[in-house]
Amino acid sequence: MSANSYTIESLRRFPATLGRGIGQVMFQDNVLTGFIFLIGIFWGAYEEGIGIVAWGALVGVLASTLTGYILHLPDVRGAQGLWGFNGVLVGCAFPTFLGNTLWMWLALILCSAMTTWVRTGMDNILSRWKISSLTFPFVLSTWVFLLAARLFHGMPPVNMGTPEFALGGSEALDMTFGGLVVYWLKGISQVFLINSWVTGIFFLVALAVSNWRAAVWAAVASAVALATVIMWKGPGEDIANGLYGFSAVLTGIALGATFCNNSWKASVWTLIGIVATVFVQGATNAFFSPMGLPTLTGPFCLATWIFLLPDYKFFRPLPPKPQPAKK
Amino acid sequence: MSANSYTIESLRRFPATLGRGIGQVMFQDNVLTGFIFLIGIFWGAYEEGIGIVAWGALVGVLASTLTGYILHLPDVRGAQGLWGFNGVLVGCAFPTFLGNTLWMWLALILCSAMTTWVRTGMDNILSRWKISSLTFPFVLSTWVFLLAARLFHGMPPVNMGTPEFALGGSEALDMTFGGLVVYWLKGISQVFLINSWVTGIFFLVALAVSNWRAAVWAAVASAVALATVIMWKGPGEDIANGLYGFSAVLTGIALGATFCNNSWKASVWTLIGIVATVFVQGATNAFFSPMGLPTLTGPFCLATWIFLLPDYKFFRPLPPKPQPAKK
C-alpha cells in the first residue's frame, strides 16, 4: 500500500482538512482557527451585501482540496490544509471582482483546482532555496483569470478598478482614534478580501486560538503598516479600506511567527519587513494600475521572499535545546 | 577531433537541418514536415499580400541555424533542428509587425541569431527542473525588438496594435459551420503568424506526415480553444483571426504528443491545459495592451510550464516495456 493511498480515515477527517485549509491562509494548521475564519468571512460578506463571496470561499477550498486527492498527492500535505488555502482565496476573489455568472463560477472552480498543481510546480522550484510558494499559486492563477476577464465578457470585471495611469488619490482620512481602529481592523480582514472591522476581530481571535504570537504579529503589522502609509501620505480611500494592511499582516505572521525565531533580532527583521511590505504594496498598486488589476497578496509574497532568501542564520528558528526550568 | 567539429557531412545535410528547424516549431524533427510548413507559410503570406513574411521566415531560420555553427555548439542539436525553430518564428514576426526597412532586416537577423544563445542560457536554467525553454527564446528576444520599435522610428511598428487600456471588443462572429471551420483552421495557421485557413490545412497535413497524434491534438486543441473562448465571450475579431488558437495548439501538441504519455490521464491533463491556455492567452493580451505588444507564443510557454513543472508521474512518457502481442 503506497504512501499516497487514501483510506476511510481521509474521508472521516475531510471536514477538518477543509478547516485547516482555511486556517493555513495565515499559516495556522488548526481546524478551529479555520472555522472561526469562515465565520468571519460569512459575517463580513453578508454585512457588505455580497454573501456569494463566502459561498465562493467554500467552493474554492472544496475544489482545490479535492484536486489534491484527484491528483493523488501525498495525504500528509492535504491533512495539514496545504491544498486548501490557495483555493479559499480564489473563492473569495472571484465573486469580489467579477460578475455573478455561470462562467464566473466555472472559472472559479478551474482556477481553484489549478492552484493545487501550480503550488506543486512552484515548490519544486523554490524548495532549492528553502522558501515556499506562500500564497503565490493563488495570486498567479487569479491574476490570469482576472486579466482575462477584461476581455472575456462572459465573466465581466464589474468590481475591478478601471485601468488608468497611476496618480494616487488624496482623500481625507478619519484620524480619530475610532477611525484608526476601524482601518487597523480592516487591514486584517482584507487578508480574505473582506472589508469589515468586525471580521478583523474574528480573525484576531481565530489566530489567538492557535498561536498567540501570530495574533500579536498580525495586530502589530496592521498597526505599523497603517502608521507607515499615513506618514508617507498614501491614497486615503485605499487606506480606509484596509488595502495597505493585508499584505503586511501576512508578512508579519510569516516572518514573526512562522519562519523566523523568537530572538529580538528576528523581531527587528520582521518590523523592517512589515514596513518594506507597505512600499511593495504601493509599488504593485502603481504597476498594475494601467491593467486595472488588483495586487491580491502578491506584495506579501514578494516582500517575504526578499526577507527570507538571504537565509541569514539569525532568523532561522532556534534549534531546540535542553531547557532546565524555563517557563 | 572534438565532438563539436563539423564535417562535410554537416554541410551536406544543411538543407535538411533548416527543414527540421521549421518542423521543430511544432516539435517535429522531420524534414518533410518542415518543408510542408514552409509551403503553407508561402501560400498564406502571399494570399495575405505580405509575401515578405515568408522570406523573413527563411532568413530567420538561416540566421539562427548558422549562429549555432558559428558558436560551435554540438552538431547533434543542430541536426535535430533545435537551432532553427526560434529563428523561423522571429523571421515571421518581424515583417508581420514592423515596416519593411533596412533596419528591420538587420534587426531581424540580430534577433534570430540571438535566440540561439538565449536558448542555451534558458536551457541552462530550466534543465534543473526537467523542462525546456520551448519557444520562449523567440518570444523574449522578439518582445525586446518589438517594444524597442515603439521608440525606434527606423523600424516602425506599423502593424502592431495601438497601446491602449484593455477593454475587449464584442464584434459579431460568423457562427455558421463554415465560419467556425475557418476560425478553427486559422487558429492552427497562426502558430507561424499566418492568417489563412488554407495554411491551416497545410499545417495539419505536415503534422500528420510526421506524427498523427500531433496532428490530432493540434486539431482538437484549436477546436477546444475556439469553443472555450466563444463560451466565455472573448473579443470577436481576435477569435475570427485565430488569435485564441495558436497558443492552445502548441500546448496541445506539447502536452498531448510530446512530453506526456498516451494514458487517458495524460489526455485529460492535456485538455485542461488547452482550456487553461485560453485564459492565459486572454490574460497576456490584456496585460500587454497598454504597451501595444503582441503576446507571440508566450502564453503557450507559460501554460505548458505550469502543466509540466509539477512533474506528476502519470504524465511522464511510459517506460518501454516488453510487449508480447500488443499491436
Place this chain on the structure above:
Amino acid sequence: MSANSYTIESLRRFPATLGRGIGQVMFQDNVLTGFIFLIGIFWGAYEEGIGIVAWGALVGVLASTLTGYILHLPDVRGAQGLWGFNGVLVGCAFPTFLGNTLWMWLALILCSAMTTWVRTGMDNILSRWKISSLTFPFVLSTWVFLLAARLFHGMPPVNMGTPEFALGGSEALDMTFGGLVVYWLKGISQVFLINSWVTGIFFLVALAVSNWRAAVWAAVASAVALATVIMWKGPGEDIANGLYGFSAVLTGIALGATFCNNSWKASVWTLIGIVATVFVQGATNAFFSPMGLPTLTGPFCLATWIFLLPDYKFFRPLPPKPQPAKK
C-alpha cells in the same frame, strides 16, 4: 574568532571601503577610482543645480555599507566594496527623481540598506548559474520605491516622467562632432544618473586609473550605443541626455573587461552585447512608459545575463599559463 568578526582594522579601512563601493559600480575594486567617481558626481550634480544628488550618493553608500556590518556579513566582501555599489546608486536615484522631503530621505536610507540583503538573496539564487546579481538589487529596490512614490505623496515623483503610452519622440539631434562628443560623454556620466559631459571625462579617467581595458570598453560602448540608436532613429531627447549609453557602458565593462577573456572572440561577443543592450534599453523604456518608471540599470542587467548565461567557454577568462617571454 569567527571569520565574520570585525576588528579595529575594519574601522581603519572604512573610508577605503566606501571608496571601493563607489568604484564597484563599474566593477573596479579600487579606492582611487571610487573617489574620482565621487568627484565627478559632485561636479555634475552641482553643475546641474541638484547638489543633493551627490549628498544622496554619500548617504546611500554609507547606509548600505553599514548594513553589511550590522548584518554581520563576511568582511572580505565589504572590504571589496561589494556592499556599497548598490547603495550609492540608490542615493543618486532618489534625489534625482523624487522631491526633497524628510520622507524621501528616510526611504532612501531604507532602500539603500535593503539592497544589501536583496543582494545576498539574489546571489543565493544566481550563483547556481555562475552569474552575479550585478546592480539588480539597486534596480529592484529602487523600482519598488519609485513606483510607490506615484501613490505616496510624502515623497512626490516630481522628476519622474508622466505615465503615458509609448510613442517615441523625434527631436532633432546636434549631429556636429562637438554635439556627438557631448552625447557620448553623457552616456558615460549617466551610469551614476549624472547628465554632464565633464563628469563623463572624470569617469573615464577614474576607470583608466584602475584598468585601462575597462576605460577603453566604456568609451567604445558609449560610442557604439550612440551610433546604433541614431541609426535606428531612437528618441532624440533621450539620446542627447545620454540615456541610451549608460546601460551599454556597463555591459561593455562587464563583458569586455570583467567576465570574459581578452580573445578576439570575446571582443566580438562584447560588441554584439553592447548593440543588444541598446534594444533592451529601448524595450524597457517602452515597457515602463505606462507606469512612468525609469529603467535604471535594469537593461544592463538583463542584457548582460543574456550574454553570460550561455556560459560558452570561449568567453571565460583564459586560464593562466606559463608565458616564457611574452610582453
